[in-house]
Amino acid sequence: MALFVGRYVNKIDKKGRVSVPKPFRLAFVEQSFAGLYAYPLFKFNAFEACGEDFMERLSNSLEDLPMFSDEQDDLSVILESAHRLPFDPEGRVALPSEILKATGITSQTLFVGRGRRFQIWEPKAYEVNRGQAFARAKARGATLQLRTPPKREGEES
């Protein structure tokens, strides 16, 4: 299991904790850090979450850029805005107030699988956005060019 798929709605308790869906948690087992990293999305009032390996990757990519460059500074916003959220023994995380405020989450949290990462939404906000995206895609007659399947070792072209 390595992919985040599907949507799940879980409650937030008085302490601000919310259970991360079990299927999602399973994708974290091979990580050195038992928890997730959440960073804000630019386009939506929602957060995206990933594991430590992705964060390392991001950090290393930033290191390739020249130190003190604008480029590095701008991209570093992700690292700066990220929250490190450890799982409690029951697989819950405590959502910091910044996330609650930015997403509008109060009583329920929506987890949206996105493959390698997943998103965290306020359920109704997601519905609205999803409706709009669907309408746009419909109006546009949206098409998608699928990428050629990635080649693994030992495979012919």
Place this chain on the structure above:
Amino acid sequence: MALFVGRYVNKIDKKGRVSVPKPFRLAFVEQSFAGLYAYPLFKFNAFEACGEDFMERLSNSLEDLPMFSDEQDDLSVILESAHRLPFDPEGRVALPSEILKATGITSQTLFVGRGRRFQIWEPKAYEVNRGQAFARAKARGATLQLRTPPKREGEES
């Protein structure tokens, strides 16, 4: 744990001490020197901090520049202006007056994770800067192209 991620605000006491956030301190455990190095940034009224290993890396990078060149002289200011700040038993450091003055820090200190290093800001000064960076990223569409291709199970690097 080796990455600095997220933001933390801590108080400064009468003696000029401030607690380095525990998650940040953890990234120093494998360092030979129990403390941090802080050097000023050119672009902002803020300081950047790192461990001994990164400092060595920085020093080595400077040596790669032509000896006696203006470039090397200019960037070497970083080393000249760096402060070596040891942790006290509680994990605090005493910020020297030069840092307080240059950053405008008085009662609170903001620690900003940046991956392999982190920055030290006066909270409000950072807010302004971050707002701008976030707006730029948003305006730009902020699609982030990662340099390092993701490695999957069974794939070679």
Place this chain on the structure above:
DNA sequence: TAGTATCCCATTGACGCCCATCAATACCCA
């Protein structure tokens, strides 16, 4: 010897850990 730096101890408030309960689902057997 005043000023400073370092260490040690106390307080407190948030957070992590543990245990109990509930609900949904999977499993088992007649």
Place this chain on the structure above:
DNA sequence: TGGGTATTGATGGGCGTCAATGGGATACTA
């Protein structure tokens, strides 16, 4: 195939621990 049961994930809440903070005592130094 239906009903009963076991399992497990989600949820709630109490409590202990630890990180952050404050202040005092002591060593050091200029």
